[in-house]
Each structure stands twice: as structure tokens, then as C-alpha cells.
Amino acid sequence: MNFTATLHIALLALRVNKMRSALTMLGIIIGVAAVIIMIAVGGGAQARVEDQIRSLGSNIIMVLSGSMTSGGARGGIGSQPTIFEDDAYAMGREIEEIQAAAPTLRGNGQVVSGNTNWSTIFYGITPDYLEVREWAIVEGRGFEPAEMSGAGKVVLIGQTVAKNIFGDASPLDQVVRVRKVPLTVIGVLDRKGQSMTGQDQDDLILIPISTARKRILGAAQAKSRSVSSIMVKVRQGADMNDADQRMRELLRQRHRLQQGQDDDFFVRNLSEILQAQEASSKVMTLLLAAVASVSLLVGGIGIMNIMLVSVTERTREIGLRMAVGARARDILTQFLVEAVTLSLIGGAIGILLGISGATAIAELAGWRTELSGSSIVLAAGFAGAVGIFFGYYPAKKASRLLPIEALRYE
Amino acid sequence: MAEALIRVEELAKEYRMGSNVVPALCGVSLDIAAGEFVAVMGPSGSGKSTFMNLLGCLDHPSGGRYWLDGQEVSQLSGDELARVRNRKLGFVFQHFNLLARTSALDNVSLPLLYSEMPPTERKRHAEQRLAQVGLAQRMDHHPAQLSGGQQQRVAIARALVNDPQLVLADEPTGALDSHTSVEIMALLQQLNREGITIVLVTHEHDVAHFAGRIITFRDGKIIEDKTNVANDAAAQLQ
Numbered sequence: 004m005n006f007t008a009t010l011h012i013a014l015l016a017l018r019v020n021k022m023r024s025a026l027t028m029l030g031i032i033i034g035v036a037a038v039i040i041m042i043a044v045g046g047g048a049q050a051r052v053e054d055q056i057r058s059l060g061s062n063i064i065m066v067l068s069g070s071m072t073s074g075g076a077r078g079g080i081g082s083q084p085t086i087f088e089d090d091a092y093a094m095g096r097e098i099e100e101i102q103a104a105a106p107t108l109r110g111n112g113q114v115v116s117g118n119t120n121w122s123t124i125f126y127g128i129t130p131d132y133l134e135v136r137e138w139a140i141v142e143g144r145g146f147e148p149a150e151m152s153g154a155g156k157v158v159l160i161g162q163t164v165a166k167n168i169f170g171d172a173s174p175l176d177q178v179v180r181v182r183k184v185p186l187t188v189i190g191v192l193d194r195k196g197q198s199m200t201g202q203d204q205d206d207l208i209l210i211p212i213s214t215a216r217k218r219i220l221g222a223a224q225a226k227s228r229s230v231s232s233i234m235v236k237v238r239q240g241a242d243m244n245d246a247d248q249r250m251r252e253l254l255r256q257r258h259r260l261q262q263g264q265d266d267d268f269f270v271r272n273l274s275e276i277l278q279a280q281e282a283s284s285k286v287m288t289l290l291l292a293a294v295a296s297v298s299l300l301v302g303g304i305g306i307m308n309i310m311l312v313s314v315t316e317r318t319r320e321i322g323l324r325m326a327v328g329a330r331a332r333d334i335l336t337q338f339l340v341e342a343v344t345l346s347l348i349g350g351a352i353g354i355l356l357g358i359s360g361a362t363a364i365a366e367l368a369g370w371r372t373e374l375s376g377s378s379i380v381l382a383a384g385f386a387g388a389v390g391i392f393f394g395y396y397p398a399k400k401a402s403r404l405l406p407i408e409a410l411r412y413e
Numbered sequence: 414m415a416e417a418l419i420r421v422e423e424l425a426k427e428y429r430m431g432s433n434v435v436p437a438l439c440g441v442s443l444d445i446a447a448g449e450f451v452a453v454m455g456p457s458g459s460g461k462s463t464f465m466n467l468l469g470c471l472d473h474p475s476g477g478r479y480w481l482d483g484q485e486v487s488q489l490s491g492d493e494l495a496r497v498r499n500r501k502l503g504f505v506f507q508h509f510n511l512l513a514r515t516s517a518l519d520n521v522s523l524p525l526l527y528s529e530m531p532p533t534e535r536k537r538h539a540e541q542r543l544a545q546v547g548l549a550q551r552m553d554h555h556p557a558q559l560s561g562g563q564q565q566r567v568a569i570a571r572a573l574v575n576d577p578q579l580v581l582a583d584e585p586t587g588a589l590d591s592h593t594s595v596e597i598m599a600l601l602q603q604l605n606r607e608g609i610t611i612v613l614v615t616h617e618h619d620v621a622h623f624a625g626r627i628i629t630f631r632d633g634k635i636i637e638d639k640t641n642v643a644n645d646a647a648a649q650l651q
Contacts, residue, residue, distance in 0.1 A: 008526055019514040323510045326471060327524035327571070328499020330492045406471045410510070 009333065013340035020313070027309040028349035030302030031389065035353025035382045036360055037295035039374070043361035045288025046373030052281045055198070062102075062237040063135065064247060066090075066254070068229070069267040084229030085267040088212065090257055091233040095131070097253060100246035102238045105131035106230040108215045114160075114168060114208060116179045121167045124207045125158075125181060127215025135236040143175050143190030146211050154213040158186040161205040162194045179208075184218050186210065247272060292378075296385070302349070303389035310342050310397035321401050322409025335402035342394020343387060350386030354379055416483055417444035418578060418610050419468065424477035424487075426463050437463040439633040440477065447578070450605040450643065451612045452621035455630030462583070464630065465614050469502060469581045470494040482578055499527050503572030507584035509564045511556040511571075517543060518552040521570045528575065542570040546600060562593035569600060573609070580604070582613040586620055598623045599646035 017024045069085040091106035108127035113120050150157050165174045174188045195204035237246040258267055321334055361372045426438040438460045445451055455461040466472040470486055479487040486497055511520045522539035543552055546566040556564050572580050586594035605611050621627050622644050629637040
């Protein structure tokens with residue numbers, strides 16, 4: 004007997020018991036749909052974290068000024084100018100793990116243009132800053148070397164600032180004033196969106212570090228070459244901890260710190276937090292998938308249960324089939340095909356339900372979901388495996404029946 | 414003597430009930446020629462059902478030998494027996510054993526599903542057999558939509574669909590009223606006249622007397638084997 008005939012027999016038997024077939028499938032449908040939805044939701048959360056890491060710029064280490072203690076009151080981070088522009092250049096030059104080290108001077112002020120104004124943060128930067136943050140300029144251009152060295156009166160503005168000052172008009176070549184210094188807008192930065200802590204990363208302007216120091220921050224800053232922070236990007240593939248370690252050593256050496264003396268700077272490894280979060284969201288995805296798999300397992304047990312009932316209920320039918328020439332193997336195949344067909348049809352419906360469910364969650368709850376092809380293949384494969392695994396025992400039981408006893412069964 | 418369709422020699426069957434061995438059939442020998450219509454009688458526990466199961470290749474004998482159509486089948490494996498049943502035997506049961514919620518046509522073609530026959534051939538054969546038992550108009554009916562007599566006709570059509578050499582009928586009239594019983598016997602007699610060998614188990618003398626030979630069992634042995642001048646069931650119906 005060939006396989007199409009077996010399939011035909013199994014489909015006939017399933018059609019004869021529509022209600023029972025549908026109920027059996029329900030377990031698999033729910034299980035498969037749950038697996039797909041859970042993996043999609045978990046994948047969405049993971050992708051969000053990954054995006055945040057990317058928006059921050061991956062492999063970032065921040066170096067901040069140390070604190071100053073005066074009259075018993077301990078100042079916070081940055082209260083004492085202990086790191087300098089040259090520290091940044093030295094790190095970039097001497098530590099091979101470091102791709103770029105960007106010194107920044109931070110300040111805030113009112114950006115004024117015509118009769119509108121907007122309070123924002125400004126950073127005095129070098130072109131390395133854009134490289135470190137992987138930040139593109141969508142309109143206009145970046146800083147020229149002459150503007151860097153000559154404290155050029157130019158500015159790059161973030162999307163939020165552009166919108167608030169210029170609305171829909173092009174900000175290029177417009178002049179804005181920051182602390183009374185007129186600056187020409189030469190470029191607009193790409194949109195970065197919110198940071199992990201909910202800060203609007205587009206609400207800033209960037210100016211050459213020399214401009215910030217000499218023209219805006221004024222006399223106190225002009226003398227020293229101290230900076231607020233140095234943002235360091237570690238080379239792809241290099242070990243973050245090695246880079247961290249070598250940076251500390253270099254800074255301690257440059258700052259002439261004795262052994263046993265505390266660091267006069269702070270190092271923040273930003274991506275660590277995000278990586279921890281990514282790891283936890285991965286664990287979350289796994290957990291969700293595991294929970295959903297349990298329902299698939301329960302669905303499989305449901306199939307076994309129904310198939311066992313079905314074998315008992317159809318004992319006489321099995322006896323008859325044997326009497327008219329079915330071999331044990333034909334009976335085994337028939338019941339196995341019935342179970343696998345149930346779970347595969349259930350799996351197919353479950354996949355459709357899972358995809359529409361994940362889409363609905365994304366639409367209605369506004370959660371981000373990521374449907375992955377592999378999770379769908381996995382769920383379908385699992386459904387088939389469940390059919391074979393849980394269908395085998397009842398099928399084996401059916402095929403072991405003796406024809407005369409099966410025929411006599413009441 | 415010409416080659417018999419059925420030849421059994423010292424056929425025996427014992428059942429094990431815990432530590433007890435219960436003999437059900439104790440050394441039965443007989444020949445049945447092709448074209449015979451044999452009724453097997455006897456009280457319950459006489460071994461007639463065991464004998465039928467062995468003839469039907471549904472069970473293995475504990476001893477003795479059995480040739481069906483010249484082939485020794487007493488030593489065959491389960492799968493080989495299934496093949497013999499599929500090719501050479503047809504079964505008619507007391508309770509019809511039709512598949513519920515399945516059309517008469519599908520019920521009749523069931524044995525062919527286990528043969529190598531292509532689907533269109535299967536359908537043609539099944540239709541022919543249903544017409545032969547007078548149910549050409551009822552092919553799409555489910556068993557629940559048919560009377561007892563009609564259901565048994567479907568079952569007989571099923572027994573015939575593989576062109577068997579032997580039809581084994583186990584109390585085929587046991588679940589039918591007397592008029593319908595005679596109708597069914599008329600059908601079996603007609604099939605027998607067309608050349609099909611029939612062995613029928615019954616405990617009703619009226620039914621047995623439609624056969625040409627009556628074999629009586631008691632305590633696992635044949636106690637009587639006589640030819641019979643068969644009553645004509647078709648004539649009784651008129």
C-alpha cells in the first residue's frame with residue numbers, strides 16, 4: 004500500500020470526526036501561536052535594546068573629570084577640571100584598542116534666532132565626536148579643519164533645535180546666537196530619538212571645541228585645556244576591559260598619580276548597562292518561548308489523549324481493517340499520519356494566528372514585535388515532531404491489536 | 414480427489430487462561446471443495462468460532478496444518494496472512510461492521526485500499542458489487558441511512574469486492590428479522606450459484622438448511638458432517 008492511499012485513509016477518518024479533529028487541533032493551534040507571538044514580543048524587546056545601543060554608538064567608554072573636595076564639601080563628578088584635551092589625543096594615539104577619543108566641553112544656553120529662542124545644551128567637540136557617536140549629518144556639512152583650529156563661528160544643530168527654531172524652513176546658512184555669539188548653521192544632525200533614560204538626544208547643538216572654549220565659555224576655560232568629558236570608542240572586536248584598563252593606566256601616568264593614590268577621573272562604561280539589559284531581554288525571550296513551549300507540549304499530550312480514545316473507540320474498525328487485509332504497519336501508519344496531519348494543520352493555523360496575533364499586538368498595544376522566520380520554522384517543526392512523538396504510542400497500540408479480539412470488541 | 418479449496422489436517426487451537434490451557438479446537442480434519450456452500454453449526458463454546466477464525470486467517474493454529482487454495486497458510490507471518498485475507502477471503506459479520514459516517518461506496522472499496530489497485534479501478538469495482546447486491550441507488554448513503562438488510566448487503570458487497578475465492582459469513586442473519594434473513598440467504602445462494610465458495614456459521618437450523626453441507630461441532634470436534642438438500646431461499650420469498 005502506498006503513501007497517498009494511507010494519507011487518503013487518514014484524511015477520510017479525520018473528516019468523519021470533524022469535531023474531535025478540530026478540538027484536538029486547538030491545543031496545537033494555541034501552542035504554536037503562543038510560541039510565535041512570545042518570540043516576536045521578546046525579539047521586539049531585544050531589538051529595541053539593540054537599537055538603543057546602536058544609537059548610543061556601540062563600544063563607548065566615557066571618561067569624566069574627578070570631584071573636588073573643598074572645605075569638607077565633596078563636589079560631584081566634574082567639579083574639578085582634571086582631564087584635558089591632550090589626554091584625549093594621547094589616548095587616541097597611544098592605545099591601539101581605541102578607535103577614536105573625542106574630548107567634549109559641555110554647556111547650556113539660549114539659542115536665539117530672530118524673535119524665537121530655545122534653551123538647549125551645546126557641546127564643544129572635535130570631528131571625532133561624530134565618529135564616536137556614529138552620528139551622520141543629513142543636511143549641510145561638518146566642521147572644516149580651519150574652523151576647528153580658528154574657533155570658527157559655525158554650528159551643527161540637532162533635529163529638535165532645528166524644529167523649534169526654524170520650523171519647516173531650512174536652517175542652513177541661518178545665523179543663531181548663543182550667549183551673544185553669532186554662529187552660522189552649517190549642518191543638521193540625523194535624528195537619534197530618545198536615549199534609554201528618556202532624554203531627547205536631538206535637543207543639542209555642536210560647535211568646534213575651540214569656539215566653545217574661546218568664544219562662549221569665557222575666560223576661565225580659555226586658559227586651561229580641560230574638558231568636561233572624553234568619549235572613547237573602542238575598536239570593533241577589541242576587548243572593552245583591556246581598553247578600559249590601558250586608558251586608566253595612561254591617564255594615571257599622564258596625571259602623575261602615585262601608586263595607592265585614587266584616580267582623579269571617572270570612567271563609565273556605558274554599553275555595559277545596555278549589554279546587561281540586552282542579556283536580560285534575551286533571557287526574557289527564552290523564558291517566554293519556554294512558557295509557550297509548555298502549551299505546545301500540553302497540546303501534544305492532548306493529541307495523544309484523543310488518539311488513545313480514538314484507538315479504543317475505533318477498535319472494531321481497526322479489527323475490520325485488519326480482516327480485510329490491513330497489515331499492522333498499515334494501521335500504524337494510518338494513525339500516525341492522522342496525528343501528524345492534525346498537528347501540521349493545527350500548526351499551519353497556529354502560524355497564521357501567531358503572525359496576525361503578533362501584528363495585532365504591535366498595532367493595538369504599540370509594542371514592538373519582531374517576527375522571525377526561524378521561530379516560524381521552529382514552531383512548525385515542533386508541531387510536526389509533537390504529532391509524531393505523541394501519535395506514535397497510540398498508533399503502536401492500535402497496530403498491536405489482534406484482529407479477532409478487535410473485531411469482537413464491544 | 415480434486416485439489417480442495419480448503420484442506421485442514423488435525424487443526425488445533427488452545428487458549429491460555431492464566432496457568433490453565435483451554436483447548437478450543439482438538440484436531441479437526443476436513444476438505445471443502447471450491448463451489449460448496451457449507452453451514453457450520455454447534456452450541457456456543459463448541460469451537461465453531463475458533464474454527465472460523467482459523468479458516469479466515471485471523472488467528473494462528475496451535476497445531477495441525479491448513480492449506481487454502483493449495484497454499485499452506487498455517488505457518489505464515491501476520492503480514493502474509495493479511496495479504497491472504499486481502500486477496501482470497503471475504504468476511505461477512507453478524508453486526509455488519511460498516512464504518513460509520515462513511516458512504517456505502519467507500520465502505521465497499523475499503524479492502525481495495527489495502528491492495529495495489531488504482532483509485533478509478535477501486536471505484537468501478539465497488540460500484541459493480543453494490544449493483545450486484547441490488548444497491549445501485551444507495552451508493553452515497555451512510556450506514557445510518559440504510560436498513561439492517563441493506564447494511565448487510567453493503568457488507569456482502571464489501572466481502573465480494575476483491576473477488577475472493579472464499580466468503581466466510583459469521584452469523585450473517587443474527588441481527589436481522591426472519592424475512593430479511595431469508596433475503597440475505599437468497600443473495601448468498603445466488604452468489605454461490607455464481608461460483609463463490611461460502612462457509613457460514615449459524616446456530617439457526619432454518620438458516621443452516623439453505624446450505625448444501627452442514628458440519629456440526631461440539632467440544633472442539635466435528636460430530637456430524639452431512640450433505641443437505643438445500644432449501645431454495647428465493648422460492649421461499651415468493
